Amino acid sequence: MSTVAETTTGERSSARRSEKKAGLSDRTRGERRLGWKLAGPAFIVMLLVTFYPIAYALYLSLFNYRLTDPAARKFVWFQNYITSLSDPLFWKATGITAFITIVTLIVELIFGMAIAMVMNKIVLPRKTLRTVVLIPYSIITVVSAFSWLYAFKFDTGFFNHWLHFLSFGAFDPTYNWFGGTWSSLTIICLSEIWKTTPFMSLLLLAGLAQVDRSMEEAAEVDGASWWQRQVKVVFPSMKAAIMVAVVFRALDAFRIYDNPFIMTGGANNTNTLSMLVGQTTVSQAEIGMGSALAVLLFVFVLIIAAGLVRLFKVDLTGGNK
Amino acid sequence: METNKTKWGLAGASVPIMLWTLIPIVWIVATSLKSTTALADQQQNVFGNFWPKSISWDNYSLIFTGGAKDLFVPALWHSIVVCLVATLISVVLATFCAYAIARLDFPGKKAILITALTVSFFPVIAMVTPLFNLWRILHLFDTLPGLIIPYITLTLPLSIWILSAFFQQIPWEMEQAAQVDGASSWQAFVKVVAPLAAPGVFTTAIIAFFTAWNDFVFSSNLTAARAQTVPAALNSFTGASQFTQPTGAICAAAVVVTIPVVILVLLFQRRIVAGLTSGAVKG
Numbered sequence: 383m384s385t386v387a388e389t390t391t392g393e394r395s396s397a398r399r400s401e402k403k404a405g406l407s408d409r410t411r412g413e414r415r416l417g418w419k420l421a422g423p424a425f426i427v428m429l430l431v432t433f434y435p436i437a438y439a440l441y442l443s444l445f446n447y448r449l450t451d452p453a454a455r456k457f458v459w460f461q462n463y464i465t466s467l468s469d470p471l472f473w474k475a476t477g478i479t480a481f482i483t484i485v486t487l488i489v490e491l492i493f494g495m496a497i498a499m500v501m502n503k504i505v506l507p508r509k510t511l512r513t514v515v516l517i518p519y520s521i522i523t524v525v526s527a528f529s530w531l532y533a534f535k536f537d538t539g540f541f542n543h544w545l546h547f548l549s550f551g552a553f554d555p556t557y558n559w560f561g562g563t564w565s566s567l568t569i570i571c572l573s574e575i576w577k578t579t580p581f582m583s584l585l586l587l588a589g590l591a592q593v594d595r596s597m598e599e600a601a602e603v604d605g606a607s608w609w610q611r612q613v614k615v616v617f618p619s620m621k622a623a624i625m626v627a628v629v630f631r632a633l634d635a636f637r638i639y640d641n642p643f644i645m646t647g648g649a650n651n652t653n654t655l656s657m658l659v660g661q662t663t664v665s666q667a668e669i670g671m672g673s674a675l676a677v678l679l680f681v682f683v684l685i686i687a688a689g690l691v692r693l694f695k696v697d698l699t700g701g702n703k
Numbered sequence: 704m705e706t707n708k709t710k711w712g713l714a715g716a717s718v719p720i721m722l723w724t725l726i727p728i729v730w731i732v733a734t735s736l737k738s739t740t741a742l743a744d745q746q747q748n749v750f751g752n753f754w755p756k757s758i759s760w761d762n763y764s765l766i767f768t769g770g771a772k773d774l775f776v777p778a779l780w781h782s783i784v785v786c787l788v789a790t791l792i793s794v795v796l797a798t799f800c801a802y803a804i805a806r807l808d809f810p811g812k813k814a815i816l817i818t819a820l821t822v823s824f825f826p827v828i829a830m831v832t833p834l835f836n837l838w839r840i841l842h843l844f845d846t847l848p849g850l851i852i853p854y855i856t857l858t859l860p861l862s863i864w865i866l867s868a869f870f871q872q873i874p875w876e877m878e879q880a881a882q883v884d885g886a887s888s889w890q891a892f893v894k895v896v897a898p899l900a901a902p903g904v905f906t907t908a909i910i911a912f913f914t915a916w917n918d919f920v921f922s923s924n925l926t927a928a929r930a931q932t933v934p935a936a937l938n939s940f941t942g943a944s945q946f947t948q949p950t951g952a953i954c955a956a957a958v959v960v961t962i963p964v965v966i967l968v969l970l971f972q973r974r975i976v977a978g979l980t981s982g983a984v985k986g
Contacts, residue, residue, distance in 0.1 A: 417809030424800035425815050431856045432822045438833040497720055506714040513972045514721045520968045524919050524934040525957040529731040538950055543751030588980040637826040640919045656828040663832040664924050676829035683826050
């Protein structure tokens, strides 16, 4: 941001010397105009395609409005919000979403860090590993969901047979993973973890690459163990990267939709908030209620974002200076 | 000796990582190669119901020439058209925007970047409800433009963000140096600026395309039959009769849409990594 500082001091000093002022402010004004001419269209399109729908949702959420009966549309103030917030189904979906977010975040942080550390130091299959790790990122989430669904289904899958073999016959090969809430959630989380850990480990790897090697070596000379070196030197110096990865992942996980939709369709209490919004809007055609739920989800995401950013004191735009 | 030990230890550690990454991919390929009878009968498969004893291409003929053709082939075209158009619009707009952010000094620069970041965290489903209603009024429901517009929400902020980070690393002084050396501004642009900026623009386009290609929320809620993209179509596959599962056909279709993307990753691995992590970690 040094350029801004230069301009302001430049402007201040030029106020005294009027001759210089004309030239400088002309140039500054021209640059500003050109800047907005170039950046403006993208900015306006971005606002139009995102903030307009959100504003429209805010408006619609104040109506009792069913698509199948548009004539009965009625302004009801905050009735939809009161109904949602007092509905146990809403809180159940919120709980499930929070559970998935927390579990996947913790597992991915540990797993992503381990993978990043191997990628950082590895010599031999270096390029192959880096390429292979990126593959899940490029797979469509729905495809990943189907792959894990079919792998764990007891009729078409292989996983039960492998577990049966590895446990010397103790595991029942006809176990139905999709018959209960917790076993279903396990597979949903596994698929989500598989798909998104690569992104996490890449962010962490970029952080690891910036750790000062000499500090780590100094700690080693001083007799610090491997674990002490990680905890006292490596993790603190890549704190920013860890925080950014956590914020990105938490906000992404909270809007989970594809995996549970494909695997359970919300059966066995595995409905997430995003799925609830979709069902209310499309299957039940309750536009007013769906909008209220959408706004609530949006508010949750804002709260999480604000909370995490404040907690970690991260400047997400830091890299883009 | 110590380093040699570490070297082999790390090589050993990479094996489970690669297996964990690859097994679900190999599994979906294996399932797509199973005949209808092999899908129902474990005796016809090896490695604990993993790989079929005899390979069958039935599922692939089903989605390209057989009963599932009318569902899959149009969906494939819709995906390609919608994702390419959304990517093109976003990258063009973002290139101007990012150039201005990287090179010019104007108020509101930071606001644009923060808006882009905020928008990319939007819960996309929250946009579905208002669009669902609006598209019905505007007759955009179940049309290709009705998908391209929301896809720009996914691709534009991402493109602005990644491209600004790329452009900020470009040594722009070289443009002036070329002009000092007697090149016209057009020559300086074509010979110096464009080659420097092109890799960033290209990488951004790939990442934006991936993001649009992955979408399921918009396409499953804002289309019905005429504009479905592949992820939504995969979900609406049905078996040959009402008593058979569409497992094989879904896996074959999944493999078809996965291969081109995996090839892109293999070819441009380093650039994609640079793009994904740019701007995020330097703080």
